[in-house]
Amino acid sequence: MITEKQEAVLKYIESYQLGYGKSPTIREMREHFGVKSDNSILKHLKALETKGYLSKDDTPRGIALLNSVKEKLNAANNLIKIPVLGTIPAGGPSLAEEHVIDYFEVGSDMLKKPQGSFALRVTGLSMINAGILEGDFVIANREMRAKDGDIVIALIDGENTVKRYRCKEGKIWLQAENPEYSDIHANEYLQIQGVVTTVIRMY
Amino acid sequence: MITEKQEAVLKYIESYQLGYGKSPTIREMREHFGVKSDNSILKHLKALETKGYLSKDDTPRGIALLNSVKEKLNAANNLIKIPVLGTIPAGGPSLAEEHVIDYFEVGSDMLKKPQGSFALRVTGLSMINAGILEGDFVIANREMRAKDGDIVIALIDGENTVKRYRCKEGKIWLQAENPEYSDIHANEYLQIQGVVTTVIRMY
DNA sequence: AATATAGGTGAGTAAAAGCTCACCGTCAAT
DNA sequence: ATTGACGGTGAGCTTTTACTCACCTATATT
Numbered sequence: 001m002i003t004e005k006q007e008a009v010l011k012y013i014e015s016y017q018l019g020y021g022k023s024p025t026i027r028e029m030r031e032h033f034g035v036k037s038d039n040s041i042l043k044h045l046k047a048l049e050t051k052g053y054l055s056k057d058d059t060p061r062g063i064a065l066l067n068s069v070k071e072k073l074n075a076a077n078n079l080i081k082i083p084v085l086g087t088i089p090a091g092g093p094s095l096a097e098e099h100v101i102d103y104f105e106v107g108s109d110m111l112k113k114p115q116g117s118f119a120l121r122v123t124g125l126s127m128i129n130a131g132i133l134e135g136d137f138v139i140a141n142r143e144m145r146a147k148d149g150d151i152v153i154a155l156i157d158g159e160n161t162v163k164r165y166r167c168k169e170g171k172i173w174l175q176a177e178n179p180e181y182s183d184i185h186a187n188e189y190l191q192i193q194g195v196v197t198t199v200i201r202m203y
Numbered sequence: 204m205i206t207e208k209q210e211a212v213l214k215y216i217e218s219y220q221l222g223y224g225k226s227p228t229i230r231e232m233r234e235h236f237g238v239k240s241d242n243s244i245l246k247h248l249k250a251l252e253t254k255g256y257l258s259k260d261d262t263p264r265g266i267a268l269l270n271s272v273k274e275k276l277n278a279a280n281n282l283i284k285i286p287v288l289g290t291i292p293a294g295g296p297s298l299a300e301e302h303v304i305d306y307f308e309v310g311s312d313m314l315k316k317p318q319g320s321f322a323l324r325v326t327g328l329s330m331i332n333a334g335i336l337e338g339d340f341v342i343a344n345r346e347m348r349a350k351d352g353d354i355v356i357a358l359i360d361g362e363n364t365v366k367r368y369r370c371k372e373g374k375i376w377l378q379a380e381n382p383e384y385s386d387i388h389a390n391e392y393l394q395i396q397g398v399v400t401t402v403i404r405m406y
Numbered sequence: 407a408a409t410a411t412a413g414g415t416g417a418g419t420a421a422a423a424g425c426t427c428a429c430c431g432t433c434a435a436t
Numbered sequence: 437a438t439t440g441a442c443g444g445t446g447a448g449c450t451t452t453t454a455c456t457c458a459c460c461t462a463t464a465t466t
Contacts, residue, residue, distance in 0.1 A: 003441095003442070003443090005442080005443070006442095017224060018276065020267065021220060021224075021225070021226070021267060021272065021273070022224075022225045022226060022264050022265075023224075023225060025262075025263075025422080025423060025424085026423070026424065026425090027422080027423075027424095035443085035444065035445085036444075036445060036446080037444060037445045037446065038423090038424080038425080038446095039425085039426085039427090039444075039445075039446090040443065040444050040445080042424080042425070042426095043442085043443075043444085044442095044443085047442090056424095058423090058424055058425075058451085058452095059228070059263075059264075059423085059424080059451095059452070059453090060228075060262075060263035060264060060422070060423045060424070060452065060453070061225055061262075061263055061264045061423085062225075062423095062424080063225075072276060072279040072282075075279045075282055075308065078308075079275075079278050079279070079282065079308070079310075103310075104309075104310070104313060105278065105281075105282070105309065105310025105312065105313065106307075106308060106309050106310065106313075107282075107306075107307070107308025107309070109308065110307060110308065110309070110405075128334070131331070131334040131335065131336040131339070131404065132334065133334040136334070150406075151406065196406065197405065197406055198403065198404065198405050198406070199402070199403070199404040200401065200402070200403050200404075201334065201401065201402040201403075202313075202400065202401050203353075203354065203399065203400055203401070206411095206412065206413090208412080208413070209412095228452080228453065228454085229453070229454065229455090230452080230453075230454095238413085238414065238415090239414080239415060239416080240414060240415050240416065241453090241454075241455080242414075242415075242416085242455085242456085242457090243413065243414050243415080245454075245455070245456095246412085246413075246414090247412095247413085250412090259454095261421090261422095261453090261454055261455075262421095262422070262423090262453085262454085263422070263423065263452070263453050263454075264453090265453095265454080
């Protein structure tokens with residue numbers, strides 16, 4: 001069981017750590033709580049330590065990170081910012097500031113290959129039968145090699161489109177998932193920008 | 204310009220802060236870098252301070268949180284864990300452990316209403332013409348009120364389905380986006396579990 | 407040749423911090 | 437009535453810590 005005072009001390013340490021990145025000293029806590037003796041705070045700390053709420057050494061500001069703070073840091077460590085590109089220049093997906101219009105923040109668990117990922121807003125209806133609508137976001141990876149059947153982002157005649165990559169019997173072409181569009185066969189202007197790994201639609 | 208040694212010190216402080224949640228003391232740094240005088244480290248710290256890489260007071264472990272660490276904490280603070288539910292019991296979406304099969308970690312910016320969100324895997328083809336395929340994940344919010352035209356998760360006869368919510372001239376019904384499915388009209392067993400805000404498909 | 411910069415040494419100082427000990431009061435459970 | 441946990445007081449101790457000063461050594465630059 002944890003007492004009210006002990007909980008107050010714990011809360012104070014947590015907020016102090018989040019704000020200053022270090023633990024308060026016993027004197028600081030003493031003044032914050034308006035008590036006149038170090039020992040008062042010290043007893044609370046010892047109680048919290050034996051109860052497993054914190055661990056401390058005898059060095060100044062020696063209270064180790066609370067679990068709650070640690071969890072936040074751990075969560076942040078596997079957080080990925082995926083750039084949402086407005087336009088893709090001819091040379092390939094660029095992270096130059098002028099092309100990045102936003103960021104998606106997702107946990108790294110959500111992507112098989114977090115590195116090299118970028119996002120793009122879909123224009124056009126060419127993939128409507130694959131469940132990719134106009135306005136959807138696609139997350140693609142520019143480091144993956146396209147296999148037959150993959151959905152890819154391709155640069156065709158200076159414009160980016162989402163299409164299904166086809167590669168059979170030595171021939172390469174792009175296939176739309178919409179009967180009103182015809183296939184696009186490979187030529188020197190075709191350039192694969194990335195393999196689509198995720199589709200996100202926000203209503 | 205920052206020198207090699209200064210950068211090394213900066214890196215060490217960052218990793219120390221991330222690992223221990225507090226700044227190292229000058230002596231700890233001195234020993235880590237194998238130099239024999241406090242002053243050596245102290246000069247690096249002062250150089251880093253005047254160059255704006257850190258700020259410190261003269262209290263023990265008084266180096267303030269580095270910006271890089273601060274950014275991570277901020278990122279973690281607006282990080283949301285969305286429970287992915289395997290099944291939804293009759294009473295409504297439950298966060299009981301038995302129903303949560305996974306978590307999506309996303310930045311809170313990605314959702315209009317982070318609170319009350321949960322995710323679900325889509326079964327069936329009833330929304331295929333709205334671009335929602337079997338196996339897709341939908342993120343829904345159980346606190347939002349469904350409006351006409353919204354896509355919702357509904358419990359019908361004990362099973363969860365994704366459908367379009369219709370509400371016109373006092374009548375309420377659920378509409379599939381697949382010509383092979385017929386509308387479902389409201390009855391006492393119909394229950395709206397949440398309004399779909401996001402669709403996620405992972406290939 | 408002179409100078410500035412980055413880096414290091416070594417001795418010493420004053421403040422800050424953690425901790426101990428002895429003691430007091432309150433309040434609930436025994 | 438007594439015990440024990442919780443909370444607090446006050447004085448005093450030792451260690452740690454940050455910091456200063458004087459001085460040394462390369463290595464470039466002027």
